[in-house]
Amino acid sequence: MPTIFEFANPKRFMTLSARLLPWVSGVAVLAIAAGLWLGFTAPPDYQQGDTVRIMFVHVPAAWVAMMAYGLMAVASLFGLVWHHPLADVAAKSAAPLGALFTALALITGSLWGKPMWGTYWAWDARLTSFLILLFLYLGYIALWNAIEDEVRAARATAILALVGVVNLPIIEFSVDWWTTLHQGESIIRKGGPLIAPVFLWPLFAMAIGYTALFFALWMLRMRTEIIQRRTRTLLLREAAS
Amino acid sequence: MSAFLAQGGYAAFIWPAYGASVVGILCAVWLVVSQYRAARTRLALLEKPKP
Numbered sequence: 001m002p003t004i005f006e007f008a009n010p011k012r013f014m015t016l017s018a019r020l021l022p023w024v025s026g027v028a029v030l031a032i033a034a035g036l037w038l039g040f041t042a043p044p045d046y047q048q049g050d051t052v053r054i055m056f057v058h059v060p061a062a063w064v065a066m067m068a069y070g071l072m073a074v075a076s077l078f079g080l081v082w083h084h085p086l087a088d089v090a091a092k093s094a095a096p097l098g099a100l101f102t103a104l105a106l107i108t109g110s111l112w113g114k115p116m117w118g119t120y121w122a123w124d125a126r127l128t129s130f131l132i133l134l135f136l137y138l139g140y141i142a143l144w145n146a147i148e149d150e151v152r153a154a155r156a157t158a159i160l161a162l163v164g165v166v167n168l169p170i171i172e173f174s175v176d177w178w179t180t181l182h183q184g185e186s187i188i189r190k191g192g193p194l195i196a197p198v199f200l201w202p203l204f205a206m207a208i209g210y211t212a213l214f215f216a217l218w219m220l221r222m223r224t225e226i227i228q229r230r231t232r233t234l235l236l237r238e239a240a241s
Numbered sequence: 242m243s244a245f246l247a248q249g250g251y252a253a254f255i256w257p258a259y260g261a262s263v264v265g266i267l268c269a270v271w272l273v274v275s276q277y278r279a280a281r282t283r284l285a286l287l288e289k290p291k292p
Binding site for chain 1: 245248249250251254255257258259261262265266269270273274276277280281284287288
């Protein structure tokens with residue numbers, strides 16, 4: 001039976017990702033298109049009015065931002081413990097995408113906050129911990145760029161990613177642990193979601209779309225990184241001969 | 242149409258939120274695809290048999 005390491009072979013990854021990419025990209029386009037259609041045809045919410053539509057881009061961006069960090073941390077752990085080169089590639093490739101979705105969640109969240117809370121920003125636990133997530137991503141990217149040696153850079157950034165993972169439960173449970181301006185869990189909770197199905201469907205479609213989009217871009221970035229590493233190896237070999 | 246654009250009086254918040262999302266995602270797609278193409282071209286040039 002093949003092990004996870006055999007599947008994580010860069011050559012096998014290139015073959016597998018070439019096959020998966022069109023399908024994952026297709027799912028992303030279709031799900032986002034469906035989400036936009038359902039989102040803009042949904043009635044206004046009885047409390048939020050039309051601003052409920054901001055939720056359809058805000059919540060999926062926040063979910064993907066956290067998922068990306070989780071994946072980056074798992075890949076970092078594999079890289080750190082088993083020194084697997086594809087794990088380093090995976091972690092490095094996920095960071096800029098995670099930073100993008102974090103920034104989008106913060107921007108769209110503040111645009112929702114102004115009409116609903118009366119302010120674009122509040123130093124509440126959920127918002128602050130999410131801002132820390134953005135800084136963790138930016139710090140991770142900066143650290144990768146600051147260290148020239150790839151092996152050392154991978155090790156240092158893996159440690160940073162693993163230390164930063166403590167922020168994920170803080171983000172998730174901040175609304176339960178502290179009194180926050182941000183509303184509590186209303187979708188994934190005991191007793192089922194508090195949101196009406198008419199809003200749940202567009203949210204669900206957009207969540208699938210954003211997740212598929214992240215995976216498509218992640219695979220493409222990993223492919224780019226593998227090609228760039230092969231190019232560097234060839235250039236070094238050429239220079240040596 | 243104007244009612245759709247007005248978004249119940251919240252157009253100033255809803256359209257910028259969607260605008261930022263579209264611009265952010267399209268920029269990311271463009272950047273990732275162009276970097277991939279550039280990397281592939283560079284490697285192909287290096288792997289080309291030299292006379």
